[in-house]
Amino acid sequence: MTDLEYLKLSKPAKLIFRIHQFFKNLPGMAWNGLKGLGLAIARLFGGLGKSVADLVTTFKDGDWKTRLSYLIMGFGSAARGQWGRGLLFFLFQTVFNVYMFMPNAAFSGCYYLGKLSTLGTVETYKEGRRTVYGDNSFFILLYGVLTIFFILAFIYTWRLNVKQNRISEQILKSGHRLKSTRDDVKSLADEQFHKTLLALPTLGVLIFTALPILFMILVAFTNFDSTHQPPGKLFTWVGWDNFHTLLSTDTASYGNTFSQVLLWTLIWAFFATFLNYFLGMLVAIMINKKGIKLKKMWRTILVMTIAIPQFVSLLYVSKMFAADGLINGALMRWGWISSPLPFWTDPHWARVTIIVINVWIGIPYLMLIATGILMNIPADLYESARIDGANAFQMYQKITLPYMLFVTGPYLLTSFTGNINNFNVIFLLSGGKPLSLELSGNAGYTDLLITWLYKMTVNDTNYKLAAVMGILVFVVTAVINLIVYNMIPSVKNEEDFQ
Amino acid sequence: MKKVLAMVLAAVMLLSVASFAAAEEGFSGEIKIWVAENTVDFTSQQVEAFKAAHPEYANMTVKIEPVGEGDAASNMITDVEAGADIFSFAQDQLARLVAAGALETVEENNAEAVKAENDAGSVAAVTLGDTMYAYPMTSDNGYFLYYDKSVVSDPSTLEGILADLEAAGKNFYFEINSGWYQTAFFFGYGCELTFDTDDEGNLVKMNASYASDNGVAALKAIIKLTQSPAFVNGSSVSNATNLGAIVDGTWDAGAAKDAFGENYAAAKLPTVDGVQLGGFGGFKMLGVKPQIDDAKLAACDALAAYLTSEEVQIARYNAVGWGPSNLNAQKNEAVQADEALAALGAQLAFCAPQGQYPGDYWSLATALGDDVIAGKYNDADDAALLEVLKNFEATCESYLNK
Numbered sequence: 001m002t003d004l005e006y007l008k009l010s011k012p013a014k015l016i017f018r019i020h021q022f023f024k025n026l027p028g029m030a031w032n033g034l035k036g037l038g039l040a041i042a043r044l045f046g047g048l049g050k051s052v053a054d055l056v057t058t059f060k061d062g063d064w065k066t067r068l069s070y071l072i073m074g075f076g077s078a079a080r081g082q083w084g085r086g087l088l089f090f091l092f093q094t095v096f097n098v099y100m101f102m103p104n105a106a107f108s109g110c111y112y113l114g115k116l117s118t119l120g121t122v123e124t125y126k127e128g129r130r131t132v133y134g135d136n137s138f139f140i141l142l143y144g145v146l147t148i149f150f151i152l153a154f155i156y157t158w159r160l161n162v163k164q165n166r167i168s169e170q171i172l173k174s175g176h177r178l179k180s181t182r183d184d185v186k187s188l189a190d191e192q193f194h195k196t197l198l199a200l201p202t203l204g205v206l207i208f209t210a211l212p213i214l215f216m217i218l219v220a221f222t223n224f225d226s227t228h229q230p231p232g233k234l235f236t237w238v239g240w241d242n243f244h245t246l247l248s249t250d251t252a253s254y255g256n257t258f259s260q261v262l263l264w265t266l267i268w269a270f271f272a273t274f275l276n277y278f279l280g281m282l283v284a285i286m287i288n289k290k291g292i293k294l295k296k297m298w299r300t301i302l303v304m305t306i307a308i309p310q311f312v313s314l315l316y317v318s319k320m321f322a323a324d325g326l327i328n329g330a331l332m333r334w335g336w337i338s339s340p341l342p343f344w345t346d347p348h349w350a351r352v353t354i355i356v357i358n359v360w361i362g363i364p365y366l367m368l369i370a371t372g373i374l375m376n377i378p379a380d381l382y383e384s385a386r387i388d389g390a391n392a393f394q395m396y397q398k399i400t401l402p403y404m405l406f407v408t409g410p411y412l413l414t415s416f417t418g419n420i421n422n423f424n425v426i427f428l429l430s431g432g433k434p435l436s437l438e439l440s441g442n443a444g445y446t447d448l449l450i451t452w453l454y455k456m457t458v459n460d461t462n463y464k465l466a467a468v469m470g471i472l473v474f475v476v477t478a479v480i481n482l483i484v485y486n487m488i489p490s491v492k493n494e495e496d497f498q
Numbered sequence: 499m500k501k502v503l504a505m506v507l508a509a510v511m512l513l514s515v516a517s518f519a520a521a522e523e524g525f526s527g528e529i530k531i532w533v534a535e536n537t538v539d540f541t542s543q544q545v546e547a548f549k550a551a552h553p554e555y556a557n558m559t560v561k562i563e564p565v566g567e568g569d570a571a572s573n574m575i576t577d578v579e580a581g582a583d584i585f586s587f588a589q590d591q592l593a594r595l596v597a598a599g600a601l602e603t604v605e606e607n608n609a610e611a612v613k614a615e616n617d618a619g620s621v622a623a624v625t626l627g628d629t630m631y632a633y634p635m636t637s638d639n640g641y642f643l644y645y646d647k648s649v650v651s652d653p654s655t656l657e658g659i660l661a662d663l664e665a666a667g668k669n670f671y672f673e674i675n676s677g678w679y680q681t682a683f684f685f686g687y688g689c690e691l692t693f694d695t696d697d698e699g700n701l702v703k704m705n706a707s708y709a710s711d712n713g714v715a716a717l718k719a720i721i722k723l724t725q726s727p728a729f730v731n732g733s734s735v736s737n738a739t740n741l742g743a744i745v746d747g748t749w750d751a752g753a754a755k756d757a758f759g760e761n762y763a764a765a766k767l768p769t770v771d772g773v774q775l776g777g778f779g780g781f782k783m784l785g786v787k788p789q790i791d792d793a794k795l796a797a798c799d800a801l802a803a804y805l806t807s808e809e810v811q812i813a814r815y816n817a818v819g820w821g822p823s824n825l826n827a828q829k830n831e832a833v834q835a836d837e838a839l840a841a842l843g844a845q846l847a848f849c850a851p852q853g854q855y856p857g858d859y860w861s862l863a864t865a866l867g868d869d870v871i872a873g874k875y876n877d878a879d880d881a882a883l884l885e886v887l888k889n890f891e892a893t894c895e896s897y898l899n900k
Contacts, residue, residue, distance in 0.1 A: 129602075129603075
């Protein structure tokens, strides 16, 4: 299709064409990705090979100080007068050795690493009335992963230590002076200041973000649940079993429930995002209209919902709609209904109720955002449109909406993702209920993936399935984000409004 | 950066090399206790009394934290090592706790005493297979009817109660989507649903007769109840509005007295179509966590036994109104005069002691209840209902630990 043909298409046809293109390009993109990965691996091995070659030449060409540094880290640096560096290298090596080969074998890195493949084999037993705990699978997994991190860090540092020697030798050979410890410290506050600043954050990210994520991913491949609970019980690797349990549609598996919950999660995210978006914009346009009086008062009334903490207002509203709540009570007293409306007990009612209540919470935010942006649209655009004879709807469609979408495109995307994981609203309003015999795994009709995950973790201590679910939630959000991100106008037509 | 990491690691390693205190007479370390919030003060008084009576334990520190019975079990299972040494929980959590390795067995001499001094139901409730895992503390975890005397003229039939309440425009609270309250109907109609456990807390066998004519009759009675305009699903007096009658337990006696005022009354559960509603008789108990130190274990055993003894159970009734499981304490005058406990006593005659249930049973029962309330079975015929109950049983059976 040529560009001209494309431009002739109607809006929906363009969208369909783009989606079609996306999926058509998907294999190519995947192939490119794989190729990139392959190249990266090849480069990694190439780099490794070069490193090894470099190590050999350094050893051959180096003096005895350099050679001894292969065994005792930091010796070369120290012997050449760089005490600070030498000491740090040596300290690191000592700590590493102590950790790996600690006298109390049960707590050394080697112990954890050795048990990592089985996650422990020694069962807890009794000695008289006393309990003697065996292996702790949880710590073996955690420290095992940490030990691998540590070993990689050690190899990197050891390599750095060797490289240092070679560089020092070259500098000395060329007749220059080496940096003293004092120079090193000074440079950490000067041209190396970025390293000083980033040391702590990097360590934090590694320990508090990277390690837990890796740990959780690994849990998805174990049978860690309420009947395999350390320290009393062991858990072990089970491969892809948990994925099979969650995704397959055998009778004992959760596949049907999972697809039901996933579908509702997507429907919910769609409505929670776009219904709020358009209604919020509408309210903002109405309040912004010339001739509307008391603009500030209307805005204040709407913003009040933001001022009250959500967990207070949501719990209260949830109670209001209950069978014995305010709304049913009032309707029955007025004689409009004879039995309570099933706001929370009927699956369809519950879903609609949640979406509607969420509109009430969401409109004020969107109204505020939209008000700011609407005021920014150049008035002359509207003026010329009016002169050309455009009506209100045409102006909205051709000026307001494109402008809004352009500015708020990224916001829409993040709020869609946010709504997929919108724990608060669902949990506080319905708690995922009503449950049903037709759903397995204790899921309810209004459960999102994220609230189901919460129930699995907190109520059922079913960590293995919760970990799988966490991975799948990531996959779902990542795929949707990638597709939508490439379609929003802010990315596609960057220059439109500049 | 890596150096800091290494040092942190080294410190962690050093800390985790636990030091073992030498076993000696008595115990002077720290013991952590979890009890329900309203019994914290009571428990700390009793602990002081215990220390006064046992000089060898006078130096130990006892830390008492308010953790409710439901949370205590979940928290213990989540992290046994950080959990309390002695904790209170309801008997439905027993198998779960044992399976997670969070309960030590009761010391032999204490077990003999427990067997001799407590009612049979509570002893059965703390025992899995042949092994006793906890100390019975109360025998009052059942439900019965609180009602408004001025509205309900005769609390003996459900039909009568509903007719009175509908006429007065008041609500009847019954938490039909709870696996606990639901059994009032099924057990009352003669159905059975129990699980056999082995000594390790694994559920090995299910005995069920829900999928039967009795089960269908019970389910139909439930469906009929939910269709009454007076019916509201719930079992908490403090959350109720327009309250006319409620099926609830002794823990809400105070709230019920406040809500009904002069018209407060309690009775056993009513009959439906001439069938007496049944249910669960339940118990609260104290458990001891497995210990790696003999001296500490001995101290925990002694303290747990003391906190569930006859005198302390009577004192607990007087302080917070919990009905005792100790046979002698049950004969105490004050206990015998309690209206709510009397109603419970009358109801317990129709109840089975609550055994062990898989954690998923409760959610499954909620699912059944939710389906009924949502009206899914309003038009279902007997065959369809039987099919529902068959599925229910099959799913229950799938929860067994194989």
